[in-house]
Amino acid sequence: MLNWLAEAVTYRLLGLNPSTRLAEALRFFLYDTVKVLLMLTLIIYAVAVIRSFFPPERARRLLSGRSQFLGHIAAALLGIVTPFCSCSAVPLFIGFTEAGIPLGVTFSFLISSPMVNEVALVLLWGLFGGRIALLYIATGVTVAIVAGVVIGRLRLEGWVEDYVYQIKMGETAEEKLTWTMRHERSLQFTVDLLKRIWPYVLVGIGVGAFIHGYAPQDFLVRYAGPTNPLAVPIAVAIGVPLYSNAAGTVPIVQALMEKGLPMGTALAFMMAVTALSLPEMVILRRVLKPKLIAVFVAIMTVTIIFVGYLFNAVL
Amino acid sequence: MDIKILGPGCPNCQRLEAHVRQAVGELGLTAQVGKVTDVAEIMGYGLMRTPGLVVNGQVKVAGRVPALDEVKQILAAASRK
Numbered sequence: 388m389l390n391w392l393a394e395a396v397t398y399r400l401l402g403l404n405p406s407t408r409l410a411e412a413l414r415f416f417l418y419d420t421v422k423v424l425l426m427l428t429l430i431i432y433a434v435a436v437i438r439s440f441f442p443p444e445r446a447r448r449l450l451s452g453r454s455q456f457l458g459h460i461a462a463a464l465l466g467i468v469t470p471f472c473s474c475s476a477v478p479l480f481i482g483f484t485e486a487g488i489p490l491g492v493t494f495s496f497l498i499s500s501p502m503v504n505e506v507a508l509v510l511l512w513g514l515f516g517g518r519i520a521l522l523y524i525a526t527g528v529t530v531a532i533v534a535g536v537v538i539g540r541l542r543l544e545g546w547v548e549d550y551v552y553q554i555k556m557g558e559t560a561e562e563k564l565t566w567t568m569r570h571e572r573s574l575q576f577t578v579d580l581l582k583r584i585w586p587y588v589l590v591g592i593g594v595g596a597f598i599h600g601y602a603p604q605d606f607l608v609r610y611a612g613p614t615n616p617l618a619v620p621i622a623v624a625i626g627v628p629l630y631s632n633a634a635g636t637v638p639i640v641q642a643l644m645e646k647g648l649p650m651g652t653a654l655a656f657m658m659a660v661t662a663l664s665l666p667e668m669v670i671l672r673r674v675l676k677p678k679l680i681a682v683f684v685a686i687m688t689v690t691i692i693f694v695g696y697l698f699n700a701v702l
Numbered sequence: 703m704d705i706k707i708l709g710p711g712c713p714n715c716q717r718l719e720a721h722v723r724q725a726v727g728e729l730g731l732t733a734q735v736g737k738v739t740d741v742a743e744i745m746g747y748g749l750m751r752t753p754g755l756v757v758n759g760q761v762k763v764a765g766r767v768p769a770l771d772e773v774k775q776i777l778a779a780a781s782r783k
Contacts, residue, residue, distance in 0.1 A: 442751070443750040443751055447750065470751075470765065472751075474712035474751050475711070475750065475751045477741055478745055478749060478752060479750050481745055482745065510763070550742070554745050555743070556744045556745045556746070556748055559748035562764075572766065575769060576766070606710065641759040700781060
């Protein structure tokens with residue numbers, strides 16, 4: 388249906404010849420834009436409703452007093468369903484620490500939460516299909532567990548700012564929500580988020596459409612193909628400064644994959660975009676000493692690069 | 703009325719503050735609107751999510767920016783007490 392619409396506008400309304408590059412780029416742009424915006428609206432709303440059942444206070448309660456092993460798994464999974472904004476990373480970190488949740492378990496949560504986010508999932512799902520989206524979730528959760536376990540084993544509690552351990556949290560009653568409230572808040576959240584990200588989505592799809600229509604077919608195979616061992620680290624390095632802008636980057640990655648970018652490199656790139664963000668490090672600096680931030684970034688970088696190589700080798 | 707906006711100064715906190723100030727103006731309330739940016743103090747209210755809205759010492763909103771209408775309702779309800 389959507390494809391028919393995109394074709395009708397491109398070929399009939401604008402009278403472009405289907406065999407030209409411009410027509411192909413435009414059809415691709417229209418199709419992806421409508422599809423992605425529709426999916427974003429529906430899925431962000433659905434995720435927001437699900438998340439209204441998992442406030443961070445609940446995650447905190449569920450994670451405190453759990454064994455290390457189960458704790459990491461639970462934290463990585465809760466990271467997916469608990470609403471999280473990097474601006475709340477500091478109170479969340481302190482709240483978890485105050486509840487006696489081990490440092491490594493808290494990190495598992497802090498890694499999976501931004502990495503497995505609804506915008507990245509919608510775009511992966513819409514542009515690559517369900518299999519890749521699920522692969523991304525599974526890999527993201529695994530990375531969060533592994534990196535959290537490593538940080539936990541290193542016993543770095545002394546590298547947390549001292550004042551964190553002195554803070555006493557006040558008590559609040561958990562809010563009772565009706566379905567109407569969940570609906571209204573989720574709707575408002577969806578509208579707010581879409582308002583913020585739509586320009587990035589359009590620019591991303593636009594650049595992707597340009598690559599799709601104009602770049603030669605084997606454009607990337609030569610430079611970033613599986614035979615270039617440096618491609619994965621370079622992709623990660625490029626991904627870091629694009630912090631958390633999944634909306635703009637996924638469409639470009641999709642177009643690049645058509646031109647020969649291998650899956651592992653693409654996954655590593657996406658993870659670097661979502662999970663290694665400079666602003667978040669700056670925010671976490673308020674609770675973590677620089678040494679711990681450096682260790683965190685190093686572990687994440689190594690794990691993500693490993694994921695890239697692994698998937699390039701097996702897929 | 704004593705109103706406090708809890709948050710480290712992120713864009714969401716600023717949007718909440720704008721809503722609160724507009725609501726106070728439109729309702730014609732006499733209120734002191736203050737900001738709490740210190741993490742220890744924010745945690746003292748039991749909040750793990752910012753921004754937060756505290757009216758007369760009570761946490762009314764945590765972790766989201768309510769629409770202007772909702773802020774008005776909250777403040778109007780608090781002023782009747």
